[in-house]
Amino acid sequence: xxxxxxxxxxxxxxxxxxxxxxxxxxxxxxxxxxxxxxxxxxxxxxxxxxxxxxxxxxxxxxxxxxxxxxxxxxxxxxxxxxxxxxxxxxxxxxxxxxxxxxxxxxxxxxxxxxxxxxxxxxxxxxxxxxxxxxxxxxxxxxxxxxxxxxxxxxxxxxxxxxxxxxxxxxxxxxxxxxxxxxxxxxxxxxxxxxxxxxxxxxxxxxxxxxxxxxxxxxxxxxxxxxxxxxxxxxxxxxxxxxxxxxxxxxxxxxxxxxxxxxxxxxxxxxxxxxxxxxxxxxxxxxxxxxxxxxxxxxxxxxxxxxxxxxxxxxxxxxxxxxxxxxxxxxxxxxxxxxxxxxxxxxxxxxxxxxxxxxxxxxxxxxxxxxxxxxxxxxxxxxxxx
Numbered sequence: 432x433x434x435x436x437x438x439x440x441x442x443x444x445x446x447x448x449x450x451x452x453x454x455x456x457x458x459x460x461x462x463x464x465x466x467x468x469x470x471x472x473x474x475x476x477x478x479x480x481x482x483x484x485x486x487x488x489x490x491x492x493x494x495x496x497x498x499x500x501x502x503x504x505x506x507x508x509x510x511x512x513x514x515x516x517x518x519x520x521x522x523x524x525x526x527x528x529x530x531x532x533x534x535x536x537x538x539x540x541x542x543x544x545x546x547x548x549x550x551x552x553x554x555x556x557x558x559x560x561x562x563x564x565x566x567x568x569x570x571x572x573x574x575x576x577x578x579x580x581x582x583x584x585x586x587x588x589x590x591x592x593x594x595x596x597x598x599x600x601x602x603x604x605x606x607x608x609x610x611x612x613x614x615x616x617x618x619x620x621x622x623x624x625x626x627x628x629x630x631x632x633x634x635x636x637x638x639x640x641x642x643x644x645x646x647x648x649x650x651x652x653x654x655x656x657x658x659x660x661x662x663x664x665x666x667x668x669x670x671x672x673x674x675x676x677x678x679x680x681x682x683x684x685x686x687x688x689x690x691x692x693x694x695x696x697x698x699x700x701x702x703x704x705x706x707x708x709x710x711x712x713x714x715x716x717x718x719x720x721x722x723x724x725x726x727x728x729x730x731x732x733x734x735x736x737x738x739x740x741x742x743x744x745x746x747x748x749x750x751x752x753x754x755x756x757x758x759x760x761x762x763x764x765x766x767x768x769x770x771x772x773x774x775x776x777x778x779x780x781x782x783x784x785x786x787x788x789x790x791x792x793x794x795x796x797x798x799x800x801x802x803x804x805x806x807x808x809x810x811x812x813x814x815x816x
Contacts (some may be wrong), residue, residue, distance in 0.1 A: 543791025
């Protein structure tokens, strides 16, 4: 099949942050082209945003419903192949449902839906449709995150005992949402963000990273959520004790009031014979620690890395690769899976390495359990995924 995979976008127009990230990520490997979009809930702004991206006027739609109806009516050699959903949380499920039922694959920003009930319904729709659904938990796209996963799954660290994962930020240390700042506004609004604030926005990234690297599922947790900023409606700080299937224990904390912190996602995993440590602020380095040997420093793009880590890199050693490239790995694998689907071929196992609806359900179950536990004075609460 000698053509690019055609993408439509819902959300991500003028004034949006994450839409631009998605478009860059989709474009990095030259496998995907943006062909249409409904870029805003305001029809005029949507069409103006489409013009910013040099799209034809007749492929810039006023609503996502119009876009899905009209794209579905186009000939197969012109219509989009999949839709990228980059809206606030409350608008993830409606377009995903309609897109799948209209015959289009879906790649959605996280979390998958507004709540766990929607996520489970969406899973049924995905299964019934036979189409592909992906979720941009983009931190799993880093080469050395994949190497960390390989080290754990190969048994080199022994049985996993402890996981410490953190995601502190400081950008909401004041009531920024009161200033009219768009990103702060919807993230702190329960009608758009959902039941959780900080824990839903970035805590789910920490949860997903811990489960991805270790391959262990969180079975139950005890959580303490706090809203430190007066007048804010949702949590801006969370501390969670974790119990994993198989007996491992963990600590997860996410915060948006940790003054001076940027996007300081980091994880440490300790097994019976070894441990590892990775920091998103220095993503091209993985520290590997042993009982009876000096610590090793793994670096991106070197020949000693696993096939999964090698496939996720693009440049020779010492050339920095980061957030955008990790994001692009999700898009590249999703596009390759679509290509295989269209050609009725079985994709390579490495292509299938991207987050799916099951990860979305895990994230929503995590949010629900954290909120329930915190409301019950940090009582141990099972994840009902």
